[in-house]
């Protein structure tokens with residue numbers, strides 16, 4: 005059996021969790037949280053990395069910080085996880101979905117400008133598979149119209165656009181440490197505050213609307229209720245787990261990258277290789293091997309390929325059902341322009357098994373099964 009995903013484990017997690025327990029300081033912003041935040045700030049250069057309970061919560065914080073309210077419009081791709089839209093719908097925003105680029109599955113930056121209206125407040129680029137959106141264009145459009153850019157970099161940690169780490173380019177960036185991501189702690193996330201004018205309020209929103217962070221730093225002699233907010237701190241037990249993963253980030257990344265490249269090489273050499281489209285990484289992006297996908301001809305072929313792999317003990321899976329086609333997507337959003345690629349490309353995409361420590365033999369087996377599937381169909385092109 006080859007699973008689709010196996011959450012990474014470095015071996016150090018349990019040591020750090022024991023250490024956290026010994027320190028007897030297990031709530032949020034304990035010693036391990038501090039280490040994780042510092043690691044993230046040092047490694048990515050973000051002004052402030054605030055650990056959160058999830059990327060979903062980081063997105064919710066970002067929506068509050070951006071001052072999103074009823075009637076405001078927020079532009080994003082429809083091909084994304086529900087949280088990207090939900091965080092803004094929760095504040096009463098109207099979601100404006102734009103089409104994606106078929107090569108990266110990221111929002112088509114050339115459609116942004118025409119989707120802007122006087123009600124537009126923010127753009128939320130999603131870096132699918134850890135491949136950067138064209139952030140130069142995104143930032144230019146945002147600047148021209150005075151919009152806030154919130155990167156959904158849930159999958160993007162250690163991916164780069166030009167020389168900039170994903171999540172650090174927009175005003176705010178949201179990272180996920182869910183167990184399905186490259187680096188994880190079961191459930192967890194981070195908000196990258198890149199624009200310093202949001203730092204103080206971000207700390208308050210994250211601490212139940214209080215200035216407790218300032219109190220702990222000794223900047224005020226008591227803390228009080230200052231603003232709206234909620235409880236978004238990651239437990240230090242999770243942070244201890246996460247810190248073990250961050251320390252091993254380079255190894256985890258290079259292992260995934262080896263697997264990713266092996267898939268690419270093996271598939272490229274296959275007789276039906278032209279039939280199966282794969283990710284083409286733009287020149288100014290360095291991805292993080294978060295997802296390896298192939299695209300079949302159509303939905304019907306995809307269904308059969310996934311079934312064929314499963315019959316042979318390999319778990320592959322499709323990905324997002326476009327949000328604009330969902331019940332909530334219709335209630336809270338609208339699709340701007342024509343859906344040329346979103347539905348069609350999402351119906352063709354299959355994600356192949358990819359996880360840290362994946363055996364070379366297993367990758368070869370997956371590729372052999374794909375080859376057999378197309379040979380049986382009599383397809384060699």
Ligand SMILES: *Cc1c(COP(=O)(O)O)cnc(C)c1O
Nearest residue numbers: 058059060085087158180182193
């Ligand atoms: C995983 C993911 C999220 C949500 O992350 P959680 O930490 O599970 O809340 C949001 N957006 C995208 C694009 C994701 O891949």
